[in-house]
Amino acid sequence: MEADPDIVGNEFAESLEAACRTTVGDSLRSITYFTPESFAQVYLRSDLDSDADLAGFVEHETDGFRAKRAYRGSELGDYAFTIRAFENGYLTRVTVDGHGVFVTTDGLTMRRSEDVASALQTVLSEREVPQRA
Incomplete structure (x- = not known):
């Protein structure tokens, strides 16, 4: 898994940030876009340090690709999104x-989580997955 800022263009980055800002406002800390092979941090709030192990987070979050398959046919319905709670945020x-x-x-709040997930699903659905050269 490697960082690749070129997988996110300005227009797409602005769409992601607008979707997040509209739903969660100033509580937004960061936005990271990823594929199974690479990732790019799209936004980091100015009062936060950029020294997080982003590659480690992304590697773990790619489990979301498997979750859709793993939970297919569940009585709960289709997998939609994941929320993780931490000591200093979500x-x-x-x-x-x-x-x-x-x-x-x-x-x-749960409602805000659903709102931001829905907004991001829309933005992602409108963009093709970037292909590696």
């Missing part, structure tokens, strides 16, 4: 057709 992960996004936030 992570919401969404995957659609071979690419995904996870956002980190300060506080987060």
